[in-house]
Amino acid sequence: MSDIVMVTGCGRNYALGYNIALRYLEAGDTVIATIRKPSPDIDALKEKFGDKLIVAMFDLLDTASVKEAAAKVADQVDHIDILINNAVGVAPDVDKGFFDADLDNIPRTLDIISVGALRVIKAFYSLLHSAPGTALIMNISSEAGSIEKCYRTTGMDYGMGKAALNMATMYLYNTFKDEKKINIFTVHPGWIRTNGKEDNPAPLSSYEAAGILKDLFAKRREDFTGHRFITNEGIDYPF
Ligand SMILES: NC(=O)c1ccc[n+]([C@@H]2O[C@H](COP(=O)([O-])OP(=O)(O)OC[C@H]3O[C@@H](n4cnc5c(N)ncnc54)[C@H](OP(=O)(O)O)[C@@H]3O)[C@@H](O)[C@H]2O)c1
DSSP states (O other): OOOEEEESOOOOTTSHHHHHHHHHHHTTOEEEEEESSOOHHHHHHHHHHGGGEEEEEOOTTOHHHHHHHHHHHHTTOSOOSEEEEOOOOOOTTTTSBTTTSOGGGHHHHHIIIIIHHHHHHHHTHHHHHTOSSOEEEEEEOOGGGOSTTOOOSBOHHHHHHHHHHHHHHHHHHHHHTTTTSEEEEEEEOOSBOTTOOTTOOOSBOHHHHHHHHHHHHHHHTTOOSSOSEEETTSOBOOO
16 A cells, blocks of 8 residues: 655755655655755656655744645645654754864754654644554654764764654654554664765665665554664664
8 A cells, every 4th residue: 555655854866865755756655755945856856756746845943834834735635654754954063073063053953853853743743643554753863863872072963963853752652652543763774875975985875775764664663662763774772
């Protein structure tokens, strides 16, 4: 049976969100691809897949724009089966350590990564709740969001944002679990060449990573009891 799948942050054809959207489109699913600004890459995908691809535009920092997009999407679909919160934004000095980074950049990253995902889930909740089967929310996190495994000294805004996303996932798991209508995980998607550059040493292309994640999401959709923070290989990862 085909699904209606929503993926945030799909504007770049070399990055992960676009390739997750592409994988579901290739499988015959309907995809709601969200972008922050007009994207020629998404325009080209729309030309290829037509009505199977619904494009929604919003800024994760702007609750009103997320709600407005949800209302427009609700005119086109009556439910969403899978929501993948993939979009990310980091501070311009993400590569700097504590003494050199501008700490005032951190709240914006936290806002995009963790509060942004919550804004999307809240605005699209009724569509998720209307899914005929179990709806699934997959928050794309990172091993960088693990407090227990933290070894880094740079990219504190990113690590804090993903740790907050992981915590938000647990809050929503607790909120949704008794009804067993909406399932939720937070996922480290693997080490991926999401910048599309050939000299990137990461082992997975975005397209390869997207295929692995799609299979994982299908396997874990009905799993309401396992650990909530998992890797792309389906292995439990410490919070
Ligand atoms: N690459 C890896 O090895 C790796 C490892 C662990 C986790 N991840 C995670 O995998 C996911 C995908 O990574 P990626 O490198 O493919 O992502 P990306 O291309 O850097 O970002 C995805 C999209 O997020 C959008 N975005 C940024 N700020 C936004 C905002 N305020 N509102 C709406 N959209 C916004 C961007 O839109 P614009 O195009 O308009 O800028 C961008 O297209 C991320 O969650 C990342 O943390 C990646």
